[in-house]
Amino acid sequence: MIRTLLAINWLNLKRDRVALGLTFVLPLVFFSIFAVIFGGMGSGSIAAGSMKVIGVDLDHTDVSRKFIDALDGQDAIDIVTAPEPTENEPEPEPFSRDSALLAVRTGDRSVAVVVPEGFAASFGNFGGDTAKVELIHDPANPLVQHIVSGLIQASAMTAAPDILLDGGLEHLETFGGALTPQQEQVVDTFKEMLKTGESSSAAGEPGAAATAESGSAFAGLVEIEAVSAMEAEEDSAGGGPSIVSYYAAGIGVMFLLFSMAAAGAALLEEEESGTLERLLSSRVGMQTLLAGNWLFYSAVGFAQLAVMFTWGALVFDLDLFTPKHLAGFAAMSLVTAVAAAAFGIMLAAICKSRAQLNGISTVVILVMSALGGSMVPRFAMPEFMNTTALFTFNGWALDGYLKVFWYGDPAATLLASLLSLVPQLAVLAGMTIVFLVIARVLARRWEAV
Amino acid sequence: MTPVLSVAEAHKRFGDTLALDGAELQLGAGEWLALLGPNGAGKTTLVRAVAGRVRLDSGRMTLLGRSLNDDSAHGNERDQLGVVPQDIALYPQLTAAENLRAWGRLHGVPSAAIGERVRWALDWTGLESRAKEPVKRFSGGMKRRLNIACGVLHRPEIVLLDEPTVGVDPQSRERIWEMLEDIRGDGASLLLTTHQLDEAQQVCDRIVIIDHGRVIAAGTFEELLRQTIGAERRITVSLDAQPPREFAGERWQIADDETLECRVADIAVELPSLLSELSAAGARVADLHVDAPTLQAVFIHLTGRELRE
Incomplete structure (x- = not known):
């Protein structure tokens, strides 16, 4: 029975060129537009509110601690020095440079600040070599890198102003001659004020008021070396992950949902034309009917995603054809397609007419796509919206695809990279079950009354 | 008369509407029975109940001696039932042959026999030359013939036809009655609803008239005349x-x-x-x-x- 239902669906789709175009060509057009606009720019923007920044102190000095604390005091960021503790596990080790790099690489954090050994010794040395602070960043979000750079300079000023003053005076004396005793007395008094923190009020609370703009005013106090977290992969593969992968996933998932809603509408069309009544008068029971449609829509959805990503690989250099990426893509696309197919069937079961379904599905899919990151990258959204995205289909699907194509650990094994997708796969599988159960319950209206 | 289909004391209510109020009928082997009634009289509800699409509130139904009352009675119990709906319930994108093949398989025709059955149906409907054309290009009469063929491809003993000639021209109507005469020759029993009273009078062995969910008269045409206006x-x-x-x-x-x-x-x-x-x-x-x-x-x-x- 299911084979016959699959054959009917396939022939219907094959002969309907408009439906075929909407399923396979329109998504490519949209994806291509986004890829052309954003693919070469790697653009992004800063999320409003505070962002979590990894702080790694390799210097272990009073100055480096003060510097990290000052950075933490900035409104725009929260410094985390160790991974989140998990229940029944020992307290995690503080971040090392490598673990910080990996955390940024895998998308857990957008940026890490690494204070190097010898930082205190060279702090405030305006004339000579200084130990460079490493800024490990996600190239998907270049603005975050620039903003944190500014905040580092602002923090350097407020962390140990007395030491900076010493360095500055030393520099002045080298090139301008020694201070008079009266000048030294004034400087000593001012240094004491700086040590005790009275400078805050005197300087108009620069620490509290520091912003990205004020940070840029202090550029040059600390030398910063920006390091892309994707550098290793860029070096080995001749180019890192591209924003194209983001849009392939974003646009792909959004259009998948639209296609599945249209497939659901086909079920309602069957109801209106009388073929559904006839099907249910034959040997086909409701379970078989729903299962047959779900399987077919899933296969179409998988094919749609495959076409989308293959197009991305062929035209926009999306890095699809590696074993890890292919395996991850297959796993994500399979589960995403079955979940989207279940979503389409649920919509059909909920709605009483095609007009109703078209209206509801358009609103629901556009809202989920906007919140879930299909239209605007999630890193460009405020933190609370990132949380909201976790309640959307698109959010979880995109997270999975980004893990495969963007945040995948290059050193991880194939199995490990697949296992990293388990949360996304599990949530999407859970959604599939929920959608199917709702669809089955509501489909009772099509059964004998 | 040994009934192949019988309905007794059928009651069905949809909200405030009493659709069936004790309706009953019997269809004999090889018999043609016309079910007539004004719109809303309950005839479609009765036919849908026999087809398994309406669950009776109470009443008894048997098909070839097997009860249809059990809720799980769907599938094998109705294998010997062919249902031809009033709607053109075909897939317009599929060709005539593909529709026949699909509906035949869905009604349980074995894959080994489906080819022969499709050829028979194309010949029976006179659509051999249009077998590979999508149904959406067919005329109303051609669709109607194919609609009937899809319902009888599995050679059912009992065929339910809901308005089999509605909306077709006189030539197509005549062709459809010829087709139905063919399956009558094979021994099939037919229960049909129609608005064409002259045709019902001519082709059916017996007539059941239903109104307000109840059978108000049943019998041959002559019996109905005697019961009502007389034969004068x-x-x-x-x-x-x-x-x-x-x-x-x-x-x-x-x-x-x-x-x-x-x-x-x-x-x-x-x-x-x-x-x-x-x-x-x-x-x-x-x-x-x-x-x-x-x-x-x-x-x-x-x-x-x-x-x-």
């Missing part, structure tokens, strides 16, 4: 002049200036004497009509409504 024929005579006044009476009625009417039980016996009577009175007959009683008249007599009301 009406004779209308047009004269070339005004009829003599003495003709007005119990036997003749003056319809208008030059027309007389009367009713006769046995036309072969009574017509010669009527004509002699007119001749003896000096009236010259210009024209003469004999109207037989119709199912339409029976229907109006029973329901007080035209069938299409």
Whole structure:
């Protein structure tokens, strides 16, 4: 029975060129537009509110601690020095440079600040070599890198102003001659004020008021070396992950949902034309009917995603054809397609007419796509919206695809990279079950009354 | 008569509407039964209940001796049932052959036999030359024929036809009745609903008239005549002049200036004497009509409504 239902669906789709175009060509057009606009720019923007920044102190000095604390005091960021503790596990080790790099690489954090050994010794040395602070960043979000750079300079000023003053005076004396005793007395008094923190009020609370703009005013106090977290992969593969992968996933998932809603509408069309009544008068029971449609829509959805990503690989250099990426893509696309197919069937079961379904599905899919990151990258959204995205289909699907194509650990094994997708796969599988159960319950209206 | 299908004491309510109120019918082996009734009388509900698409509130249904009352009775119990809906329930993008193949498989025709059954159906419907064309290009009559073929491809013993000739031209209608005669020849029993009373009267063995969810009359056409308006024929005579006044009476009625009417039980016996009577009175007959009683008249007599009301 299911084979016959699959054959009917396939022939219907094959002969309907408009439906075929909407399923396979329109998504490519949209994806291509986004890829052309954003693919070469790697653009992004800063999320409003505070962002979590990894702080790694390799210097272990009073100055480096003060510097990290000052950075933490900035409104725009929260410094985390160790991974989140998990229940029944020992307290995690503080971040090392490598673990910080990996955390940024895998998308857990957008940026890490690494204070190097010898930082205190060279702090405030305006004339000579200084130990460079490493800024490990996600190239998907270049603005975050620039903003944190500014905040580092602002923090350097407020962390140990007395030491900076010493360095500055030393520099002045080298090139301008020694201070008079009266000048030294004034400087000593001012240094004491700086040590005790009275400078805050005197300087108009620069620490509290520091912003990205004020940070840029202090550029040059600390030398910063920006390091892309994707550098290793860029070096080995001749180019890192591209924003194209983001849009392939974003646009792909959004259009998948639209296609599945249209497939659901086909079920309602069957109801209106009388073929559904006839099907249910034959040997086909409701379970078989729903299962047959779900399987077919899933296969179409998988094919749609495959076409989308293959197009991305062929035209926009999306890095699809590696074993890890292919395996991850297959796993994500399979589960995403079955979940989207279940979503389409649920919509059909909920709605009483095609007009109703078209209206509801358009609103629901556009809202989920906007919140879930299909239209605007999630890193460009405020933190609370990132949380909201976790309640959307698109959010979880995109997270999975980004893990495969963007945040995948290059050193991880194939199995490990697949296992990293388990949360996304599990949530999407859970959604599939929920959608199917709702669809089955509501489909009772099509059964004998 | 051994019924292959029987419905007894069928009750069904949809909200405030009582769709079936104790309806019952029996379909004999090889019999053609017309189910007639005004719109909303309950005939579609009754047919859908037999097809398994409506669950009765109470009542009994048996098909080839097997009960259909059990909720789980869907599938094998109805394998010997062919359902031809009033809607053209076909896939317009699929060709005629693909539709036949699909519906045949969905009704359990084995894959080994499906090819032969599809060829038979194409021949039966006269659509061999259009077998590979999408159904969406077919005329209404062609779709209607294919619609019927899809419902009988699995050679059911009992066929339910809901308005099989609705919306088709006279030629197509005639072709459809010929097709149905073919499967009657194979021994199939037919239960059909129709608005074509003349056709029901001509082709069906028995007629059931349903109204307000109840069967109000059932039997052969002659039995229905006897139960209702009687078998008398009406004779209308047009004269070339005004009829003599003495003709007005119990036997003749003056319809208008030059027309007389009367009713006769046995036309072969009574017509010669009527004509002699007119001749003896000096009236010259210009024209003469004999109207037989119709199912339409029976229907109006029973329901007080035209069938299409």
